[in-house]
Amino acid sequence: MESQTEILKDLPLEDILGDRFGRYSKYIIQDRALPDARDGLKPVQRRILYAMHVEGNTADKGFRKAAKTVGNVIGNFHPHGDSSVYEAMVRMSQEWKMRNILIEMHGNNGSIDGDPPAAMRYTEARLSKISAELLRDIDKQTVDFIPNFDDTDQEPVVLPSRFPNLLVNGSTGISAGYATDIPPHNLGEIIDGVILRIENPHCTVDDLLKVIKGPDFPTGGIIQGFDGIKKAYETGKGKIIVRGKAEIESIRGGRKQIVITEIPYDVNKANLVKKIDEFRNDRKIEGISEVRDETDRTGLRIVIELKKDVDAQGILNFLYKNSDLQITYHFNMVAIHNRRPKLMNLPSLLDAYINHQKEVVKRRTKFDLKKAEERLHIVQGLIKAISILDEVIATIRKSKDKRDAKNNLMNRYEFTEPQSEAIVSLQLYRLTNTDITALKKEETELKKKINQLTKILSNEKQLLKVITQELNGIRKTYADDRKTTIEEKVEELKIGLEVLVPNEDVIVTVTKGGYIKRTTIRSYNASGWEEFGLKEDDRILASYEMTTIDVLLLFTNKGNYLYFPVHHIPEIRWKDVGQHVAGMIPIERDEQIVSAIPVKDFSSSQYLLFVTKNGLIKKTELSQYKAQRHSKPLIAINLKEDELLEVHLTSGREDLFLASYFGYGLRFNIDEINPIGVRAAGVKGINLKEGDFVVGGKFIRDKQSSLIVVSQRGAVKRMALDQFERMSRAKRGVVMFRELKNHAHRLVGFVFGKESDQVIIETDKKHQEIIPVDTLRLNDRYSNGSFFVDEKEDGTVIAIHKILTGPTKPNEEKDE
Structure with missing residues (x-):
């Protein structure tokens, strides 16, 4: 036995890693995570649909065990884990993920709450009706086939895709260096867009937006931000706001409830309900008494019951801002185009699909033409044979065998090989007089068909007309109404303080020395006025009964003011000394508090009046002192070598x-x-x-x-x-x-x-x-x-x- 010699190569690690990772990345990008721009499918999805088509597991037949399909896909086309195949299969059957489902499934196929589907041994599946349109004419050499992984079978590189699946069902995926997020759209709108692009190849995004209004999510909801849609369609990237559909309803006793009937796309409903209930539990939001998920077979319904006399719109705005009831959807329309990943805008995606359809229809027409010409040749041979039937029969009877009979027919009557084959294979019952009329009729129809097919191949306008007619047929059969509403502007969310802060009555005190605190009424009543916690040589400057949603303004001798929402003031017992304001808002060492003004409503027609040591007075509208940021002292009055003595609230x-x-x-x-x-x-x-x-x-x-x-x-x-x-x-x-x-x-x-x-x-x-x-x-x-x-x-x-x-x-x- 000859000894094998090992060949060791001394190569830099970075070259090896770079090369291997490059190959891996290429595989991930091209053959796993990103959809094809033509049929909108990733390889695993394409293989599942094709395997089901080959097995006859179609919409017009019964359901079959999902495990059988998964095994079939793994064994013939996709040598990977069964879970990855089954998960891809389940996703194509989920009506909250796909705008038009490609697979129908019997059994538990998961839920919008994120529940896992039943195991594949329990579920049954078949192709949906619309899937047949993706696969139609695949047997007519419309697409290229390549050997499968073990060279035992052939699989399609792309499906004929009679409708623009990529835009209709969208896609999401992450690969090496690339990610894609293409939202689902309305089938009717996208077909209208394709037809518009066929009729006017130079149409702009503005033209397309007249028919393609924007994404259409299977979960409905409301899209805000027309500009975001336009930008995404122009560049392939952009963002839109997607919010759930919620209404405020009045219920018994003058109370209200928020009812959510649609949630944003790709949001887990159970997590959303849990998050809203956490707001209630953690008291991050006031006014919610109960959160219930009342979803049943009639539709999605989340009920948020509110307490009496609360700002329902404010609470709803808070939920939009702080939960997944409103999300930002980021377009990133990356697809495989000409075997490469490419960021594509709407016109280029439509063009990729139209070019694919041209190719498919052209190849199908060639296939049909070839078949029609072959059949015409046979029919003409049969007509000729029937016209000299007795001689033909005599010739066949004199022949030794089938081969000899064919040769004799070809030599004596100038029939071709296919015609001779058809004649010798003819059944005796076909030799009746009536058959010649049927053959003549078939000949006429075949000539007409050949003429039509030839026209399609020789004239691009005819080709595009065929594509348009077929798309209109699909539109008529499968298109439905929009589920998602589109609003042009993004609404600015305003949330009142009373939504976030429990409205409680408290006592707020400020001392001359600058100590501040809020105290509950209970703590005050338990102690009494005389037991107020005070440092030596200090005294109470002001003490007010306020609520936690009010604001206290403190004015200093240096003409500054400190803005304290009452709920930000530390809660301290009546008997204890408060916290110094300098610990919350930095003021100078020699700066002293001279006045404290409680404010319930800044919009009221009141004024602040300032008195300075030099005898100046100033009257300013209270509304001008409402502050958005209040982490540092704000200027209240311009003092020129002067000192502020007092500030008063006045009509x-x-x-x-x-x-x-x-x-x-x-x-x-x-x-x-x-x-x-x-x-x-x-x-x-x-x-x-x-x-x-x-x-x-x-x-x-x-x-x-x-x-x-x-x-x-x-x-x-x-x-x-x-x-x-x-x-x-x-x-x-x-x-x-x-x-x-x-x-x-x-x-x-x-x-x-x-x-x-x-x-x-x-x-x-x-x-x-x-x-x-x-x-x-x-x-x-x-x-x-x-x-x-x-x-x-x-x-x-x-x-x-x-x-x-x-x-x-x-x-x-x-x-x-």
Whole structure:
């Protein structure tokens, strides 16, 4: 025995890998994952359909076990795993995946919920009626055949495909370096598009869009974005929005429910229902009470029952935005064209199909012509034989055998070989007199047919006419109405805050030191007002009863504002200290909160009024302070070497009272101030002497209130409001302390208070004095009031404020 010599080659690894992966990629691309531009089928699908056709497993016969077909496909054409063949077979039978199913299946063939099909030993299948159109005339040499994997049989390279299957049923696949996503379309529309392209080969995408409106998914739904369709048809790539079909219905007790009857293509219904129910469970969305899948044999139906008085449209918009009830479908129309993967637009896909049809019809016509000519030759021979029947019979009787008989006929009467064969094979009963008329009739029909077939082959117009007629026939038989609706524009989804946030009543508090928190009503009631968690030397600046869907605006002395949706404010117990605003929105070290404004509705016709230390006032529409992004401080007023003192919410027609350090008070109506923009600085509110500055500005909202002022020396004075007549802005105002030559009283603060209120004054030595308002008698403007603190012992007074006795409801508009 001769010894075999091993040949070892020393090659770089990258060359080996590159070569092997290149070959593998070529196989994956051409022979597995991508559809052919002509018949729209991947090799495994083509082999399944062809194998079923060969076995006679067609729509006009009974169903056969799927396992038999799978075994047949594997054994004859597709030497791969049985699961890959069966899965491909099942997909072609699923009416929620295919616009026109190619295989009919008995038994469980999976579901839109992603359930697996029954095993192939349980299911039965056959070709659908429309599949016959893909395979029609395959026996007439219309397409090329190649040897199968083991050279025992022949398989078609492509199917004749009498309708444009690639666009009708779409395709999806991932190969090495290429992926494809071609959506399904309406059969009638695509055939109209093909016919339009045949009649006008130079038609544009705009022309085609008049008949091909866009994809038509088997699951229905709504497509939004005409521009996306157009771009995809022009370039082969593009995206569209596909949303389910949902309606809002009213049910018992004034409640509503969202009913979904169609979902986007390729979306798993069970997962969608589960996701919607998770929104309800995790409280990511408020207002859903129950989610039910009521799908049955009559059709798809998902019911989302809503709570009373909720924004049903807002909830539906949330579902569109955050679940697969609305998806983005990306066109990527890659197909195998001339044995190569190619990104194709709509006209080139139609052209590829039309050229394929030309080839198929041409080859079929040649086949039919050849058959007709052969038959005519035979018929003419039989006619001639019958006309000299006695001589022919005599000649045959004298012959030794069949071969000799044929030779004698050919030599004596000039019959050809095929004619002689037909004569000697003729059955005796055919030799009746009546038969000659039938043969003459057949001869006439054959000549007519040959004439027609020759015309088709010699005239391209006739060829295209045949293709058009056949397509119209298929359209008439199989086309149905559109399932998917197309809307030109993509709807902008608006979702109200109340959809996302549970609408709860809470108490929001802000302290002078900048600590903020929201507290549940339960926590507040359990503790009581006095047990409020507060740091030493801090005090409550504002406390409001609000809801979680409101907004709190905090204004700082530097003219900035912080935008806090209430549901973003940390929930902290009433007894505990809140969280500092700087931990949520970065503010400067020396920046202080001066006012807190609760807002329920930014669209209301209200204004914000700003008061600065230099006596400027500004009125701006509240709506201008609605912010989309609120992670940093926003500009509220343009301050030029100034300081913001107070901000108030107003209807714009109230009396404002400004007080200055030198003791001047000015009352005027803000109706005379025009509204200005957010970044403006404001107008002069009070005319100040040199060295003077404003200490505060408040609205006179309660005529029962009186004015309480305090000086730095600790003198507190109460005055009736009628001592201050309404003036116009930018005046100096009237004096509120009697002028003293030595150590004059300087006003450090004021409040409006009723007799039932209490005020507190603070000194720089941290001394505090609580004063009930009803203990202060009314003074005139020229007195200096009563002393409540000793300046030398207790320190200089720096502030006065009203003692809060509980949370304020924003619409009560209490003044400090």
